[in-house]
Amino acid sequence: MRVLLTSFAHHTHYYGLVPLAWALRTAGHEVRVASQPALIDTITASGLPAVATGTDHLIHEYRERMAGEPRPNHPAIAFDEARAEPLDWDHALGIEAILTPYFYLLANNDPMVDDLVAFARSWQPDLVLWEPTTYAGAIAARVTGAAHARVLWGPDVTGSARRKFVALRDQQPPEHREDPTREWLTWCLDRHGATFGEEVVTGQWTIDPTPPSLRLDTGLHTLGMRYVPYNGTSVIPDWLREPPERPRVCLTLGVSAREVLGGDGVSQGDILEALADLDIELIATLDSSQLGDVRTYPAHTRFTDFVPMHALLPSCSAIIHHGGAGTYATAVVNAVPQVMLAELWDAPVKAKAVEDQGVGFFLPPAELTPQAVRDAVVRVLEDPSIPAAAERLRQETCTDPTPAGLVPELERLTERHRVRGPLPAASSLSTSDRLRRDTSRVPK
Numbered sequence: 001m002r003v004l005l006t007s008f009a010h011h012t013h014y015y016g017l018v019p020l021a022w023a024l025r026t027a028g029h030e031v032r033v034a035s036q037p038a039l040i041d042t043i044t045a046s047g048l049p050a051v052a053t054g055t056d057h058l059i060h061e062y063r064e065r066m067a068g069e070p071r072p073n074h075p076a077i078a079f080d081e082a083r084a085e086p087l088d089w090d091h092a093l094g095i096e097a098i099l100t101p102y103f104y105l106l107a108n109n110d111p112m113v114d115d116l117v118a119f120a121r122s123w124q125p126d127l128v129l130w131e132p133t134t135y136a137g138a139i140a141a142r143v144t145g146a147a148h149a150r151v152l153w154g155p156d157v158t159g160s161a162r163r164k165f166v167a168l169r170d171q172q173p174p175e176h177r178e179d180p181t182r183e184w185l186t187w188c189l190d191r192h193g194a195t196f197g198e199e200v201v202t203g204q205w206t207i208d209p210t211p212p213s214l215r216l217d218t219g220l221h222t223l224g225m226r227y228v229p230y231n232g233t234s235v236i237p238d239w240l241r242e243p244p245e246r247p248r249v250c251l252t253l254g255v256s257a258r259e260v261l262g263g264d265g266v267s268q269g270d271i272l273e274a275l276a277d278l279d280i281e282l283i284a285t286l287d288s289s290q291l292g293d294v295r296t297y298p299a300h301t302r303f304t305d306f307v308p309m310h311a312l313l314p315s316c317s318a319i320i321h322h323g324g325a326g327t328y329a330t331a332v333v334n335a336v337p338q339v340m341l342a343e344l345w346d347a348p349v350k351a352k353a354v355e356d357q358g359v360g361f362f363l364p365p366a367e368l369t370p371q372a373v374r375d376a377v378v379r380v381l382e383d384p385s386i387p388a389a390a391e392r393l394r395q396e397t398c399t400d401p402t403p404a405g406l407v408p409e410l411e412r413l414t415e416r417h418r419v420r421g422p423l424p425a426a427s428s429l430s431t432s433d434r435l436r437r438d439t440s441r442v443p444k
Contacts (some may be wrong), residue, residue: 001414002030004120004146005048007131008107009036009056011232015326016153016209017131018046019228023403024410032123034116045233051119053136054112062106079157080164081216082348092165093178100180108136108188117192120144127414130203132158135185138200143192145419149410150203153325155210155353157346159218162201204417207406211332211396214353223409224400227329229310236311239302244281246300247317247381251275252285252309252327253341271320272297274370275377283312310334317387318360318380320373323347332359335394337380337387339373341365358389 003024007014014035025031025048033043034051043050079095080087113136120128120140128148130137141148150159162181169177186196206220209227251271268286273296275282282301309330313319316336321327323342328350331338338360342351351362361376380386401409 001126001411002032002123003127003129004032004034004123004125004137004140005129005151006034006053006116006134006137006140007039008112008134008136009039010107011039011042012324012326013131013133013153014039014042015230015232017129017151018048018230020129020151020207020225020403020406021046021048023407026404027407029407032125034119036112042232046230053115053119054109057107057109057112059103059106062102079161079346079349081155081157081160082352087164087168089168089172092161092168095161096165096180097178100184104133104135104181105184107133108139110188112136113139113188114191116140117143120146126418127410129207132156135188135200138203139185139188139192139194142189142197142200143194147414147417148199148203149205149207149413151207152209154328154346155214155349156206156208156216156218156220156222157349159202159206159220160216163218163220166198205413209329209400211393212399213357213393213396214350216349223406225406226397226400226402227333228403229308229326229330229333231308231310231326231330234306234308234311237304237307240307240311240315244315246279246281248281248283248315249275249377249381250283250285250309250312250316250319250321250336252319253322269296270368270370271373272301274374278374278377280317280377280381283307283316318377320377323350328354332390332393333397335387335390337390339363339376339380341368341373357393358385359393360386360390 005017005021007017017033021031021033031048032051033048034053035043036054036056037052038056040050040052116136117140121144124144125146128137128141128146129151130148132150132152138148140146169179181201182196185200189196189200202220204221206218206222207225208215208222209225212224215222253268272284275298276296278298280298280300282298284301284303285305285307286303287305309327313330313334313336318337318339319327319331320339320341323340324347328338338354340347340351340354340360341363342348343365348362348364354360355362360380363372363376
């Protein structure tokens with residue numbers, strides 16, 4: 001069968017698709033990966049054939065223009081699983097009203113959507129697999145009749161949020177049942193002669209690499225898939241050949257913050273100083289811009305711009321990190337206790353689950369102190385129950401099929417959901433035209 005995978009141009013979101021794409025290729029299926037031009041080199045570096053669609057997104061430029069910085073720091077973007085207060089309609093609507101125009105629509109801009117639909121019409125994929133915020137993939141599948149599914153890179157916070165939003169929406173009087181995401185997607189689909197269905201938001205099914213006990217209840221058809229790390233092109237450093245002589249601890253704040261978001265949400269100097277008196281080997285994946293004037297750190301510290309987590313973490317006794325998708329999942333599959341300095345998107349949800357499972361600690365950046373970091377690291381190194389819990393979670397991940405093991409089920413589901421024959425083309429107003437025509441309906 002022909003399989004089209006798609007992600008908007010953000011490489012860490014794309015990385016979660018790569019092992020499954022290769023599993024499909026090695027099973028004999030035709031595979032193409034479509035994205036905006038900025039991601040094309042990343043796709044080809046992973047050994048997969050790329051299709052450039054549309055123009056690059058301007059998410060970070062818009063954030064900087066509106067807020068003075070590119071970090072997605074709006075307080076309303078707090079998913080229910082990490083909140084202390086019960087979810088109500090105002091908060092649920094607020095999340096959708098912010099994310100739809102300022103993230104989803106920008107990530108899936110009109111040129112990308114239109115080019116992806118055009119490519120799907122010409123290539124006629126049987127299956128479209130899409131990163132969970134790249135709704136352009138669902139639109140292309142809906143227009144062409146392809147089967148389609150979301151491939152998650154973390155807990156299904158958007159699927160869970162959508163389920164709760166719809167339930168709250170349907171409790172409102174008919175005249176107040178606002179739905180910004182549905183409205184935007186309806187415009188996009190109408191432009192290509194197709195109609196909205198809730199599967200355009202949630203997929204016909206979902207592929208979830210999260211350990212079973214940490215999956216969110218979405219009510220959706222979900223397939224578990226064992227997480228297989230992919231860290232991009234990398235070279236294994238020579239020093240990793242030697243086993244550590246003392247407990248090895250990894251400190252990483254990811255590459256997205258320093259390369260895309262304009263900086264980290266925590267002080268690296270405070271963390272390094274807090275750990276200075278511990279007898280550990282610290283591997284800090286920090287570059288010169290992050291180190292600044294740092295002078296105090298553990299005696300056995302190695303600074304490196306980048307090291308692939310799948311190569312480093314098997315030798316680590318603990319990791320301190322920001323809650324990024326690949327870092328978190330790679331720590332889980334290697335049974336590494338985690339100290340999570342979680343702030344953005346789904347990271348607080350993951351961090352809360354890690355702490356609830358006894359696998360580590362959640363330290364919100366707003367409440368972070370050097371002493372809290374030190375205490376957490378000492379606990380994960382000295383309390384035997386924490387690595388034991390991490391090992392139980394690792395074993396749980398092994399109950400799910402690998403990407404290769406999942407391929408036969410994807411073949412069956414594609415046969416069930418694929419609508420044979422392309423749908424007719426149609427033309428209508430673009431999303432930007434509609435926004436200009438009817439600004440009163442745009443979420444404020």
